[in-house]
Every structure is written in C-alpha cells, then in structure tokens.
Amino acid sequence: DAGVTQSPTHLIKTRGQHVTLRCSPISGHKSVSWYQQVLGQGPQFIFQYYEKEERGRGNFPDRFSARQFPNYSSELNVNALLLGDSALYLCASSFYGGAVETQYFGPGTRLLVL
Amino acid sequence: GENVEQHPSTLSVQEGDSAVIKCTYSDSASNYFPWYKQELGKGPQLIIDIRSNVGEKKDQRIAVTLNKTAKHFSLHITETQPEDSAVYFCAAVGSQGNLIFGKGTKLSVKP
Numbered sequence A: 001d002a003g004v005t006q007s008p009t010h011l012i013k014t015r016g017q018h019v020t021l022r023c024s025p026i027s028g029h030k031s032v033s034w035y036q037q038v039l040g041q042g043p044q045f046i047f048q049y050y051e052k053e054e055r056g057r058g059n060f061p062d063r064f065s066a067r068q069f070p071n072y073s074s075e076l077n078v079n080a081l082l083l084g085d086s087a088l089y090l091c092a093s094s095f096y097g098g099a100v101e102t103q104y105f106g107p108g109t110r111l112l113v114l
Numbered sequence B: 001g002e003n004v005e006q007h008p009s010t011l012s013v014q015e016g017d018s019a020v021i022k023c024t025y026s027d028s029a030s031n032y033f034p035w036y037k038q039e040l041g042k043g044p045q046l047i048i049d050i051r052s053n054v055g056e057k058k059d060q061r062i063a064v065t066l067n068k069t070a071k072h073f074s075l076h077i078t079e080t081q082p083e084d085s086a087v088y089f090c091a092a093v094g095s096q097g098n099l100i101f102g103k104g105t106k107l108s109v110k111p
Helices: none
Strands: A005-007 A010-013 A019-024 A031-037 A044-050 A053-057 A064-068 A074-078 A087-094 A109-113 B004-007 B010-014 B019-025 B032-038 B045-051 B056-059 B062-067 B072-077 B086-093 B099-101 B105-110
Touching: A005 A087, A010 A019, A019 A087, A019 A109, A031 A074, A044 A064, A044 A074, A044 B099, A074 A087, B004 B086, B010 B019, B019 B086, B019 B105, B032 B062, B045 B056, B045 B062, B072 B086
Parallel strands: A010 A109, B010 B105
Antiparallel strands: A005 A019, A019 A074, A031 A044, A031 A087, A044 A053, A064 A074, A087 A109, B004 B019, B019 B072, B032 B045, B032 B086, B056 B062, B062 B072, B086 B099, B086 B105
16 A cells, blocks of 8 residues: 655755645545655644645745645645755645544655755 | 644663653643654654543553643653664644644664
C-alpha cells in the first residue's frame, strides 16, 4: 500500500518566482494538510483541506495558497518566493481531518530559494 | 497562542539505556498527542500517540504518558538501540485540527 507521495523531491528557485508542490494522499484518505519545516524546527501548519474545501489555515501570508482536487490530491502554491521560504514542505493525510485522527506524512519537498 | 514546548533539545544515551523526552502544551482543549520520529532526509513517521481519555500507552519499547491536569506528556524509550537515533517531535492538536509541534529532540544512541 502506497503511503503519502509528494513531488518533486527537490526544487531550486530564485527569489520572485512561484512554485507548485504536489501531494497524493493515502488511498481512502479525504483530508490533506500542508506543513512547512524550516531547518532545525518542528513543522508549522499552513493549510488543511477536506473534500476540496479549506478547513483550516495557519499564520502564513497570502502568497501561499492551496487546493484539493476531486481525487483528493492537493497542490500547494507559493508566489513571489522569498529566501525565507526555503524549507521542507510536508504533506500529511488522514481520513477526515478530525481532531483526534492520525496524520500520516509524506517524505516532503525540499525547496531552496536563491 | 497555541504552543508546545519540548525538552531536551538534544539527548545522548548509551545503547541499552532509557531515554525520556518531555513536552508541555498550552491549549487545555487539546485531546490528541502524537509522537513522530524523523530521520535525516525523511518525513516524520508516527511512532505512538495518546488520546486524552487514557493516561498511558505502551508499544514494545516505547511508552507515552499524559497528565492533562498539568498539561504534560512524555515519551519513554527503553533499551535504546543505535537505530533509535533520530529527531523526535511531540505534537498536540490545535483549534483547527492541525498539529502543533514542539521544536524537536535530537536523540543520539551510542553503541
């Protein structure tokens, strides 16, 4: 059984560019969450989606946006990249995104902004 | 705001010894507390979790305890092995159903 998959694994961009990261949840899971992990820190919550609707949003600027597709996969978009956006971007999936549900993480996409 | 504090930031033990990592959380409404292990270059992997209707949970060499009154929870690893070396994160559920993570503990197990 495949776990959470993310693409690409690594990405290098320059300041001002935009980036799209992709995530496929575990089969049967309908909720996807996105987290940003800066080196040496714990993951920080960006978005949660359930059934294509945004259910929660963390303290990130409007340059960050996301969406979820009918097959429950998701994209995270970041516009006008800044050096500080360099991080590991993690996707997590769960059945319903409930408060006591286990979230399973993918391997992440490592973004470097130069 | 919602916050999780984790201690220590680094922990070094001899193989076979026990390791304990402690966390405190701020939101008394939190009722789910997972622990993740993250190896270099990989995403966090769930190792154990506890829900607020229990005070302790054990899975082989790993145990977690929860004190809701004090808003503390801890991870205990017994008979540590070199392959236990990794960064461990505690987390609590926030008001949006999101996970709020501690800053991590780098565990080194020396053979």
